[in-house]
Amino acid sequence: MEKNLRASELRALVRKKEWNKPTTGIAAGYVQANLVMLPKEEAFHFLLFCVRNPKPCPILDVLEPGQTEPRIAPGSDLRTDLPKYRVYEKRALRAEVDEVTQFFHQGMVSFLLGCSFSFENAMLASGLLVRNIEEGKNVSMYVTNIPCIPSGPFACPLVVSMRPMKPEQAVRAVQVTTRFHLTHGAPIHIGSPDEIGIKDLSRPDFGDPVTIHPGEVPLFWACGVTSTLAALSASLPLVITHAPGHMFVSDLKDEQMTLM
Amino acid sequence: MEKNLRASELRALVRKKEWNKPTTGIAAGYVQANLVMLPKEEAFHFLLFCVRNPKPCPILDVLEPGQTEPRIAPGSDLRTDLPKYRVYEKRALRAEVDEVTQFFHQGMVSFLLGCSFSFENAMLASGLLVRNIEEGKNVSMYVTNIPCIPSGPFACPLVVSMRPMKPEQAVRAVQVTTRFHLTHGAPIHIGSPDEIGIKDLSRPDFGDPVTIHPGEVPLFWACGVTSTLAALSASLPLVITHAPGHMFVSDLKDEQMTLM
Numbered sequence: 001m002e003k004n005l006r007a008s009e010l011r012a013l014v015r016k017k018e019w020n021k022p023t024t025g026i027a028a029g030y031v032q033a034n035l036v037m038l039p040k041e042e043a044f045h046f047l048l049f050c051v052r053n054p055k056p057c058p059i060l061d062v063l064e065p066g067q068t069e070p071r072i073a074p075g076s077d078l079r080t081d082l083p084k085y086r087v088y089e090k091r092a093l094r095a096e097v098d099e100v101t102q103f104f105h106q107g108m109v110s111f112l113l114g115c116s117f118s119f120e121n122a123m124l125a126s127g128l129l130v131r132n133i134e135e136g137k138n139v140s141m142y143v144t145n146i147p148c149i150p151s152g153p154f155a156c157p158l159v160v161s162m163r164p165m166k167p168e169q170a171v172r173a174v175q176v177t178t179r180f181h182l183t184h185g186a187p188i189h190i191g192s193p194d195e196i197g198i199k200d201l202s203r204p205d206f207g208d209p210v211t212i213h214p215g216e217v218p219l220f221w222a223c224g225v226t227s228t229l230a231a232l233s234a235s236l237p238l239v240i241t242h243a244p245g246h247m248f249v250s251d252l253k254d255e256q257m258t259l260m
Numbered sequence: 261m262e263k264n265l266r267a268s269e270l271r272a273l274v275r276k277k278e279w280n281k282p283t284t285g286i287a288a289g290y291v292q293a294n295l296v297m298l299p300k301e302e303a304f305h306f307l308l309f310c311v312r313n314p315k316p317c318p319i320l321d322v323l324e325p326g327q328t329e330p331r332i333a334p335g336s337d338l339r340t341d342l343p344k345y346r347v348y349e350k351r352a353l354r355a356e357v358d359e360v361t362q363f364f365h366q367g368m369v370s371f372l373l374g375c376s377f378s379f380e381n382a383m384l385a386s387g388l389l390v391r392n393i394e395e396g397k398n399v400s401m402y403v404t405n406i407p408c409i410p411s412g413p414f415a416c417p418l419v420v421s422m423r424p425m426k427p428e429q430a431v432r433a434v435q436v437t438t439r440f441h442l443t444h445g446a447p448i449h450i451g452s453p454d455e456i457g458i459k460d461l462s463r464p465d466f467g468d469p470v471t472i473h474p475g476e477v478p479l480f481w482a483c484g485v486t487s488t489l490a491a492l493s494a495s496l497p498l499v500i501t502h503a504p505g506h507m508f509v510s511d512l513k514d515e516q517m518t519l520m
Binding site: 071 | 319331369411
């Protein structure tokens, strides 16, 4: 049933504090988003960081300073409609909270960035197995040795998510995810983890390790966690993000994220 | 021969004032760009305007304040490497010049935005006729009744370019241009000009009228001129743009602008 919630219904539950869990697999078919809120003085350079690094940081919506109702979810409020937030001051985690009304102020700009749930649904729909979903785990994520293109004070390496596939599935996975160019798109790497600076697949930097069967090859996609690393790479007085897995669920449908 | 110039060769000629003509059909295969330079105080909102209106304003490169060498053309200088510029103060045209070294200052941010030359080349290559090229004219452009999504002080209607086609060519044109999502992409409208607020196809707002043969249907694409209208919609102390048809020629190749 939770799977079949409408996005607006889920957001209403969240706002009433009746939903505080991760949003994975919930309100299926709706586009979920990473959230970054930061001071307007650095909004140009953060927006430019996203524009320069569209694969990890695909822009779904950016709000005017002080605004909290995104165009992609009329009636919603970004201060209350995510199940869990993290609040940082000068890079240090200050609080993990279920609303940020008390932290957000008129000088803050909110960014909503695409996440991989959209293309995971599409992979499942096309008959591909997605290991982290099969095993009921969070996807494995790794910090690579690939630098993002910096912008002003924002600079960080690319973070990737990994899904193991048989070679013939890998081709299909490239095809399916290529369509979703607003939610990370095609893989950025296939095969040898070493080449992109990953020493041990069984020890991800974020998320959980998953089983890799003999004959499977790892596929790596640009990951939205990059946006959090980028935001925290500048020492800003205040940065607010979603807590991992606790995303904003928009009214956009996954299929609207495709070029064709 | 001019058609076969490398982008860097053309830019060198322009810088030496040995090329002052439009760049249409020159240095074939290289991506050409619309230029907008404006004060950094409004750079966030202008970048956001482009992000919110990606079809008319597809972002190719945005430079840090005061910088003039874009990533997409190493060694170039945006102050000298376009054949003709327009300089505006508070919306009024102050000068049309062949370099802007004397106007550009450290507080200016430069935006390079995609133009339709990329997909016109692709249409020709796939056997489609492009009427304005056949007739040696500038493409017909019209101000529509479709509002762009505003951002801060920037608000303007969508400007479109029009190319007439036979219905069976129209389908192919949609397919070909869909691939070029970073240079306007697929048409925004096919058929009745009235529906998008165009009263008379023979009287374009910019460019030249072209012949429309019996049985042909007009196809409308989002047009980069929108970015100039947007920049001038705010009353800024200084805005610099390319002069119509006198674009910046980058080192990017058209095929790099496609999703696949």
